[in-house]
Amino acid sequence: MSHTFYIAMSYGLTALVALCLIGWVMLDGRARKRELAELEMSGIRRRSAPHSAGETR
Amino acid sequence: MIRIRASGAILAQKESMTESLAITKISDLANPTRxxxxAARILPWMAGATALLFAIGLYLSFTTEGDYQQGDTVRIMYVHVPAAWLSMMCYTVMAISAIGTLVWRHPLADVSHKAxxxxxxxxxxxxxVTGSLWGKPMWGTWWVWDARLTSVFVLFLMYLGLIALNRALDDPSRAARVSAVLxxxxxxxxxxxxxxxxxWNTLHQPASVVRLDGPTIDAEFLWPLLIMAVAFTLLFFTLHIAAMRNEIWRRRVTAQRRMAARMAGKEE
Structure with missing residues (x-):
């Protein structure tokens, strides 16, 4: 195997792991945000939550 | 004399006010809502800075000269070394958070080490993996059970164990305390x-950047390495803050679902 193979594999794997991490964090964030919005739409709010509509923070 | 004493008292009062203001600012951050x-304000800026630094770092990684001995294989260093530094820095961040959980019971500390x-x-x-891919052409082997490689492998197993432990325990505060001790x-x-x-006598080379007598690595390799290290560090903090935000949302969802179940139970 040539040295180019080892370099390409190293950068390729690093990119793959980094992209998986970014994708996981983004998708997880979207899913949690959607769940919070659904709960709020069904009238379930945190006791300390502000009373403005659409607030998910 | 009296005036000097009075001004001293005012100065001490001002210092105490500044100190309490700083403590208030820090404790403000302990509030998940704040x-x-x-996080919503700084995440886009951090993501942008990370992308910019990676663009510069990658450009330099592939345009600088190869090493006189290793040739182009030296370019693996620009991803391997920052990842290795981060593997230790991340654990250090977790250890600081663990102290926050056990000593101050900081509301964000367990969220931080879990994320x-x-x-x-x-x-x-x-x-x-990049170390292994660098080792094969340079050392002639993918892996040796020497002190550096083995201790990093143990670190990897520790991370996996902590993830498993956090998922195994249902009560987040109990999971946080047990994890913090571990x-x-x-x-x-x-x-x-x-x-x-x-x-120990290892196949892995000794430190060549973080040394008391300064880096022994040539500036040609040092600059791309440092820029990539800052890019990786920013990537870690961006992902860490985003993952902490997700974990806070996850806990709110769980709490609200529990509240909804209690309300439904009362209605019945």
Whole structure:
């Protein structure tokens, strides 16, 4: 195997792991945000939550 | 004399006010709602800075000269070394958070070490695999059970164990306390990783950047390495803050669902 193979594999794997991490964090964030919005739409709010509509923070 | 004493008292009062203001600012961040507001403000900037630094770092990584001995294979260093540094830094962040959980019961401390564990595992995996890919053409072997490689492998197993433990326990506060104790016990591995190349005879080279007598690496390689290291560090903190935000949202969802179940139970 040539040295180019080892370099390409190293950068390729690093990119793959980094992209998986970014994708996981983004998708997880979207899913949690959607769940919070659904709960709020069904009238379930945190006791300390502000009373403005659409607030998910 | 009286005037001097009076001005001294005013100065002391001012200092105490500044100190209490600083403490208030820090304790403000302990409030998850304020943390979420801060995260929403800074995350886009951090993501942008990370992308810019990676663009510069990658450009330099592929345009600088190859090493006189290693040739182009030296370019693996620009991803391997930052990932290895981060694998240790992430664990250090977790250890600080663990102290926050056990000593101050900081509301964000357990969120912080829970969110950091998968990131640490990922960076340690990158360090192990790229190290192996660098070792084969340079050392003639993919792996040896020497002190540096073995201690980093142990770190990877520790990350996996902590992720499993957090998922195994239903009660988040109990999981946080147990994890915090394990994290602090496991922190002993970090100085072992750092100094393993000095304490034992290993195939891995000794430190060439973080040394008391300064870096021994040529500036041609040092600059791309440092820029990539800052890019990786920013990537870690961006992902860590985003993962902490997700964990806070997850806990709110759980709490609200529990509240909804209690309300439904009362109605019945």
């Amino acid at each position: 943390f979420l507001a801060l 950091a564990a998968p990131l640490g595992a990922a960076f340690t995996l990158i360090a192990l 994290i602090l016990v496991g922190f002993v591995n970090i100085p072992i990783i750092k100094f393993s190349v000095d304490w």
